[in-house]
Amino acid sequence: MLDANQAHITLAIPAVENDLQVLSFEGRETLNKPYRFEIELVSQSAELDLDALINQTAYLAFGPSGKGVHGVVYAIEQGDSGKRLTRYRISLRPQLAYLAHRYNQRIFQHLTVPQIIGQILEDHGIQSDAYQFQLGYIYPERDYCVQYDESDLHFIQRLCEEEGISFHFQHSEDSHRLVFGDDASVFPKLDPLNYQQDSGLSADNEVVRAFGVRLETRSTQATWRDYDFEQPKLQMEADYRSEFTPALEVYDYPGRFTDRTRGKHLAKRSLERLRSDYELAKGQSDAYLICGHFLALAGHPRKQWNDLWLLGEVIHEGKQPQVLEESVTSNAKASDGFQQGYRNRFTATPWDIPYRPALEHPKPKVLGSQTAVVTGPAGEEIHCDQYGRVKVQFHWDREGLGNDTTSCWLRVASNWAGDAYGGVAIPRVGMEVLVTFLEGDPDQPLITGCLYHAEHVVPYDLPANKTRSLFKTLSSPGGGGYNEFRIEDRKGAEQIYIHAQRDWDENIENNQKIRVGNERHDTVEATTHTELRAEEHRTTDLDRKVELRSNDHLTVGTTQHVKVGTGLFIEAGNEIHYNAGSKVVIDAGMELTAAGGGSFLKLDPSGVTLSGANIKMNSGGAPGSGAGAKPILPGEIKPADADKAGQKTQLALASTQLLIARKAREVAATFCPICEACRAGACALPPPI
Numbered sequence: 001m002l003d004a005n006q007a008h009i010t011l012a013i014p015a016v017e018n019d020l021q022v023l024s025f026e027g028r029e030t031l032n033k034p035y036r037f038e039i040e041l042v043s044q045s046a047e048l049d050l051d052a053l054i055n056q057t058a059y060l061a062f063g064p065s066g067k068g069v070h071g072v073v074y075a076i077e078q079g080d081s082g083k084r085l086t087r088y089r090i091s092l093r094p095q096l097a098y099l100a101h102r103y104n105q106r107i108f109q110h111l112t113v114p115q116i117i118g119q120i121l122e123d124h125g126i127q128s129d130a131y132q133f134q135l136g137y138i139y140p141e142r143d144y145c146v147q148y149d150e151s152d153l154h155f156i157q158r159l160c161e162e163e164g165i166s167f168h169f170q171h172s173e174d175s176h177r178l179v180f181g182d183d184a185s186v187f188p189k190l191d192p193l194n195y196q197q198d199s200g201l202s203a204d205n206e207v208v209r210a211f212g213v214r215l216e217t218r219s220t221q222a223t224w225r226d227y228d229f230e231q232p233k234l235q236m237e238a239d240y241r242s243e244f245t246p247a248l249e250v251y252d253y254p255g256r257f258t259d260r261t262r263g264k265h266l267a268k269r270s271l272e273r274l275r276s277d278y279e280l281a282k283g284q285s286d287a288y289l290i291c292g293h294f295l296a297l298a299g300h301p302r303k304q305w306n307d308l309w310l311l312g313e314v315i316h317e318g319k320q321p322q323v324l325e326e327s328v329t330s331n332a333k334a335s336d337g338f339q340q341g342y343r344n345r346f347t348a349t350p351w352d353i354p355y356r357p358a359l360e361h362p363k364p365k366v367l368g369s370q371t372a373v374v375t376g377p378a379g380e381e382i383h384c385d386q387y388g389r390v391k392v393q394f395h396w397d398r399e400g401l402g403n404d405t406t407s408c409w410l411r412v413a414s415n416w417a418g419d420a421y422g423g424v425a426i427p428r429v430g431m432e433v434l435v436t437f438l439e440g441d442p443d444q445p446l447i448t449g450c451l452y453h454a455e456h457v458v459p460y461d462l463p464a465n466k467t468r469s470l471f472k473t474l475s476s477p478g479g480g481g482y483n484e485f486r487i488e489d490r491k492g493a494e495q496i497y498i499h500a501q502r503d504w505d506e507n508i509e510n511n512q513k514i515r516v517g518n519e520r521h522d523t524v525e526a527t528t529h530t531e532l533r534a535e536e537h538r539t540t541d542l543d544r545k546v547e548l549r550s551n552d553h554l555t556v557g558t559t560q561h562v563k564v565g566t567g568l569f570i571e572a573g574n575e576i577h578y579n580a581g582s583k584v585v586i587d588a589g590m591e592l593t594a595a596g597g598g599s600f601l602k603l604d605p606s607g608v609t610l611s612g613a614n615i616k617m618n619s620g621g622a623p624g625s626g627a628g629a630k631p632i633l634p635g636e637i638k639p640a641d642a643d644k645a646g647q648k649t650q651l652a653l654a655s656t657q658l659l660i661a662r663k664a665r666e667v668a669a670t671f672c673p674i675c676e677a678c679r680a681g682a683c684a685l686p687p688p689i
Contacts, residue, residue: 289344
């Protein structure tokens with residue numbers, strides 16, 4: 001037995017010379033949490049340098065062979081002083097606890113959870129020799145993972161809880177190591193420890209003095225569902241069941257997965273977490289126990305309990321009043337009679353039940369929307385993928401470079417979106433956009449609109465032009481041009497204005513009807529080509545005035561009919577030539593006159609009048625000749641641009657798939673009931689009867 005008058009609990013702070021002696025301590029260790037030991041000490045000096053002591057490494061020894069806990073002096077307090085001794089209080093914590101004091105907002109891309117955690121730890125000077133990953137599962141990269149308005153410690157704990165990763169600490173006299181794991185192999189085994197019911201008498205050896213086990217109802221099935229817009233017809237669902245009864249399902253959406261194998265893994269980890277404390281032991285001991293280790297219990301009358309138990313929490317308590325040589329302050333006696341020595345309380349779970357940390361650190365939610373700036377590669381004005389997604393830089397992102405790596409691809413909401421039809425307007429690099437987050441999740445941003453600001457001003461001054469509604473674009477790359485559709489609603493000046501920077505193509509599959517209430521003015525700077533493939537009907541109620549400032553070519557394929565109500569007047573500056581392949585008939589009701597060269601021929605009701613300087617009949621000669629008609633045909637017609645119609649929008653999941661999936665759940669199928677054909681919505685399986 002140890003000498004009761006000797007101090008067996010010690011605190012070593014190698015970097016600072018001191019004479020501190022431990023009076024008492026209380027400590028709590030819990031899996032997936034930084035431990036905390038509150039230590040009461042006394043010293044002969046009333047002027048210890050507190051600034052020199054804080055943040056120094058220290059080792060609290062309280063177990064056999066000097067076993068104990070290593071940490072840093074997280075807090076120090078000086079208390080009352082007696083005639084010779086002064087009381088101090090030190091809080092001993094791991095270096096990990098410091099991470100609770102740095103809050104950050106940052107983006108991690110294409111990294112696994114272990115890589116993210118390692119990067120944060122090393123940011124705080126916790127190098128690779130001070131932490132260790134012992135993982136059995138290969139964790140996938142997270143394309144986009146945001147630490148948002150949470151401390152580094154909270155973020156690490158949240159990631160571990162989401163993935164089902166545990167962490168605990170292993171101690172030596174000069175260091176403590178943070179160990180991450182995801183199965184039982186990560187937890188060391190302590191020496192076997194006998195159970196001896198507490199009789200109030202001290203035992204010859206260290207023992208477990210109390211040990212009890214409780215069972216409590218827990219969920220028996222976990223089902224996770226999600227949606228992947230790249231596989232909209234695939235029902236993204238996974239579940240995992242236990243053999244326990246009654247059937248108590250936990251159903252969660254969204255499950256944060258886009259792959260069924262990953263979903264199955266997450267559902268399994270979820271159920272393991274829900275059931276990890278189904279069987280929970282509580283006990284008391286005076287032996288050295290450490291959290292994150294297996295307790296090998298022996299000597300218990302219930303034989304099945306003599307097995308390995310994972311210590312999930314250990315609450316330590318130690319006292320050694322013999323270090324006091326005088327009364328520094330009054331100290332009330334413990335109500336349970338514990339005055340000296342070491343003892344602990346603990347909780348534990350069976351070794352064969354996987355430990356998964358509870359979800360105690362929820363992911364922060366983004367309340368409402370935020371604004372961000374669209375980014376892209378240097379020199380590129382529009383940067384998007386095949387879905388019209390863009391990348392952005394959030395105003396809170398201090399590490400983003402304002403390029404094509406600043407964020408994940410963000411989907412852009414549209415006022416209408418179907419299968420190859422709808423509306424598309426890609427936000428351009430430099431635009432300020434409004435970003436919302438699906439279910440407030442910072443990992444799932446979505447663009448819902450664009451915003452003007454002091455440097456990106458509206459196209460027309462406001463409020464002077466507040467009656468205008470418009471859509472105006474900018475030529476890209478380089479700018480300098482625009483297309484615009486504008487509606488003016490100002491009373492008395494209503495207008496619809498359209499501007500095409502270059503070409504305008506119209507393609508109307510059936511009728512077009514145009515009514516102009518007043519005047520119409522058309523100006524075409526170059527050639528106009530018109531092709532009418534059927535009849536043309538045109539009526540002009542008043543005058544028609546046409547001016548051709550060059551030639552007029554008219555080709556009529558069959559017959560031309562011209563009817564003039566009163567007079568037809570034709571004047572040619574040089575020549576008029578009529579040519580008919582068969583005959584020319586000129587019919588005048590009253591008078592026909594032909595005149596030329598001072599001679600004329602007149603036919604009227606009085607007879608035929610022929611007048612000329614010399615009248616020749618059958619005296620030879622030849623008729624004059626004309627230039628002949630040589631009309632030029634119109635140029636080739638260029639068709640307007642055309643496109644094809646979109647497809648009828650289908651339900652995201654075909655009815656056949658729904659029936660098959662429902663039937664599979666009824667028979668507890670362990671395989672995916674939706675085949676590759678179903679991915680395309682073409683499953684040939686008949687629906688169940």
